[in-house]
Amino acid sequence: xxxxxxxxxxxxxxxxxxxxxxxxxxxxxxxxxxxxxxxxxxxxxxxxxxxxxxxxxxxxxxxxxxxxxxxxxxxxxxxxxxxxxxxxxxxxxxxxxxxxxxxxxxxxxxxxxxxxxxxxxxxxxxxxxx
Amino acid sequence: xxxxxxxxxxxxxxxxxxxxxxxxxxxxxxxxxxxxxxxxxxxxxxxxxxxxxxxxxxxxxxxxxxxxxxxxxxxxxxxxxxxxxxxxxxxxxxxxxxxxxxxxxxxxxxxxxxxxxxxxxxxxxxxxxxxxxxxxxxxxxxxxxxxxxxxxxxxxxxxxxxxxxxxxxxxxxxxxxxxxxxxxxxxxxxxxxxxxxxxxxxxxxxxxxxxxxxxxxxxxxxxxxxxxxxxxxxxxxxxxxxxxxxxxxxxxxxxxxxxxxxxxxxxxxxxxxxxxxxxxxxxxxxxxxxxxxxxxxxxxxxxxxxxxxxxxxxxxxxxxxxxxxxxxxxxxxxxxxxxxxxxxxxxxxxxxxxxx
Numbered sequence: 358x359x360x361x362x363x364x365x366x367x368x369x370x371x372x373x374x375x376x377x378x379x380x381x382x383x384x385x386x387x388x389x390x391x392x393x394x395x396x397x398x399x400x401x402x403x404x405x406x407x408x409x410x411x412x413x414x415x416x417x418x419x420x421x422x423x424x425x426x427x428x429x430x431x432x433x434x435x436x437x438x439x440x441x442x443x444x445x446x447x448x449x450x451x452x453x454x455x456x457x458x459x460x461x462x463x464x465x466x467x468x469x470x471x472x473x474x475x476x477x478x479x480x481x482x483x484x485x486x487x
Numbered sequence: 488x489x490x491x492x493x494x495x496x497x498x499x500x501x502x503x504x505x506x507x508x509x510x511x512x513x514x515x516x517x518x519x520x521x522x523x524x525x526x527x528x529x530x531x532x533x534x535x536x537x538x539x540x541x542x543x544x545x546x547x548x549x550x551x552x553x554x555x556x557x558x559x560x561x562x563x564x565x566x567x568x569x570x571x572x573x574x575x576x577x578x579x580x581x582x583x584x585x586x587x588x589x590x591x592x593x594x595x596x597x598x599x600x601x602x603x604x605x606x607x608x609x610x611x612x613x614x615x616x617x618x619x620x621x622x623x624x625x626x627x628x629x630x631x632x633x634x635x636x637x638x639x640x641x642x643x644x645x646x647x648x649x650x651x652x653x654x655x656x657x658x659x660x661x662x663x664x665x666x667x668x669x670x671x672x673x674x675x676x677x678x679x680x681x682x683x684x685x686x687x688x689x690x691x692x693x694x695x696x697x698x699x700x701x702x703x704x705x706x707x708x709x710x711x712x713x714x715x716x717x718x719x720x721x722x723x724x725x726x727x728x729x730x731x732x733x734x735x736x737x738x739x740x741x742x743x744x745x746x747x748x749x750x751x752x753x754x755x756x757x758x759x760x761x762x763x764x765x766x767x768x769x770x771x772x773x774x775x776x777x778x779x780x781x782x783x784x785x786x787x788x789x790x791x792x793x794x795x796x797x798x799x800x801x802x803x804x805x806x807x808x809x810x811x812x813x814x815x816x817x818x819x820x821x822x823x824x825x826x827x828x829x830x831x832x833x834x835x836x837x838x839x840x841x842x843x
């Protein structure tokens with residue numbers, strides 16, 4: 358990617374908390390300038406990505422009663438190895454290590470600073486590619 | 488992002504309700520309620536700080552990680568934080584503490600500070616009068632024993648002045664008997680605490696007096712007690728849910744003497760269906776009754792359009808302070824610990840009716 362290009366990503370955001378989806382949409386969409394597809398569960402996520410391949414999956418680890426890690430795995434595979442970044446409320450060293458061991462591109466903690474969410478996502482993706 | 492803050496605050500009202508309902512239905516469906524509480528706490532942990540309220544994330548984390556024995560206390564703290572955030576904007580509540588003993592005053596200040604924007608302390612009646620005439624207060628806590636006279640005369644001042652007549656007032660005293668307490672209520676006190684004050688109880692009562700927790704729709708009862716519409720109550724019906732016959736007969740006798748029509752039930756389920764659509768002046772609910780406990784009954788009354796604003800007094804057993812706290816959080820207006828003095832309970836009943 359040439360320097361000076363404005364990075365525009367299609368981000369698939371999966372989180373069962375409506376307020377998190379709202380603020381993340383603002384942070385990534387309005388502020389970050391990216392296209393955000395947001396879903397509360399795996400099923401909706403699949404429906405949204407039937408015709409669109411996201412550049413990254415931003416997945417909540419505790420997706421209500423569902424297992425976000427397993428869901429991310431399935432989604433990523435079916436969409437052609439899309440990188441996964443986990444969003445989690447549990448940021449202890451063990452928890453983070455466990456998530457990174459799944460092969461995820463990165464782990465972001467909740468609560469997060471909305472004004473820097475977009476750049477955090479972009480940085481993780483850029484690092485992963487080098 | 489400021490509009491989002493308001494959106495979040497509005498969303499919190501629903502969360503508070505979910506937590507209160509889950510808490511109110513323990514212990515019958517304990518596992519389910521605990522799971523709900525932890526799930527809501529987990530969500531708040533993640534969203535609180537994100538929306539600019541790190542205190543919510545911190546309090547929620549404690550609930551999510553609490554052991555079974557710590558859970559109630561942690562949940563209570565979380566609810567206090569949530570309510571203070573939903574009150575909106577900066578906390579502008581002003582509280583006046585009047586106490587002649589500096590150590591007691593300091594303790595009351597410590598308990599009150601998390602609930603208020605500003606806490607003023609007066610050590611004498613004279614100082615208190617000055618402060619009261621200089622500005623508006625949202626809560627006054629006064630000791631009966633003041634160096635320059637009796638706290639009761641200050642209470643009379645507060646109630647007698649139209650500017651301060653509606654300010655919730657809490658009285659504290661060492662070793663007061665039932666008659667003195669009853670007298671304070673007759674003079675217009677809203678609560679009475681024996682000293683040394685039980686911290687948790689005081690916080691629950693003060694917090695409730697400063698702000699009635701919104702029950703269901705946001706357009707519900709306002710925080711400050713309304714006295715403007717001083718018209719006679721439309722109804723003389725008093726709902727009494729109590730399965731102890733002796734307690735019930737004392738109350739029926741006293742209330743009947745004053746012209747109230749007491750609808751007495753010893754079972755919560757029958758009580759609820761019997762009063763559907765009936766106008767009530769007051770409800771007195773024992774926390775422990777067969778059929779449906781006092782808390783669930785209270786929650787349902789607060790959720791129903793007819794009874795949402797009825798003053799409610801909970802009857803609790805001695806040593807069950809947690810019940811008092813929970814009662815306030817679910818929307819009760821006052822409580823009496825059994826066994827109680829008939830004079831005191833009637834004074835409190837009158838105070839409750841006067842405030843509404």
